[in-house]
Amino acid sequence: MYENEKEIINFETGLNRFVGSKDLYITCLIKFIEDKSFDLAKEAMFLKSYDKAFENLHALKGLSGNLSLDLLYDCCCNIVDELRSKKHNNLDKQFSDLSNKYYKTIEYIKFLYTNK
Template sequence: MLTIEKLNDFGADTAEGLGRCYGNEALYLRLVGMIPAEANFDKLQGALQSGDLDGAFEAAHALKGVLGNLSLTPMYQVCSEMTELLRVRTEMDYTPLLNELLTKRESLAALCAD
């Protein structure tokens, strides 16, 4: 079961995230629990694999907003870096950043499943 303590250990700024949810812990945990299934992870991965930097930027930017609003700092930092590189259409191998983001998503999913 997902808890504030587990999210703190994950590196989330739960005080900030809870503040955005007006202190409603149940709402915050429910929203965080939806993140592993967020469709933009798959859109980002697919766009990067096909070389669609515009599509990758849109997916990364959407993820950055969601992750930032929930203060999921470890994921937000990686996604933010990707977003800024994609914003200027940097041609590079995004695999290491994508893998880091997906690994963190898997870690979050495990916290939600426990």
């Protein structure tokens, strides 16, 4: 179902960040599904409220980095850098790409760890 699973979640690195506690790591991955940073960023992008988008995407970047959600993290880095530099030329395309990767990540976490 997922061709590049290791690109979505780098489980080995994530588990190391959680000092080998698999249960805690999985609990945090499941909690990530409930986080509202993406939804708030999406709303802010729609309203062209780029400071608010930056704030929420920066939070999403931190979460995805700490959980070793590499596919999403890399995309967050790009758009956060763009927002930080006040360049808004490619934001729609970048946010569309980020959205696709976010939903792919959420779908994969649900597939692996929940009954939803």
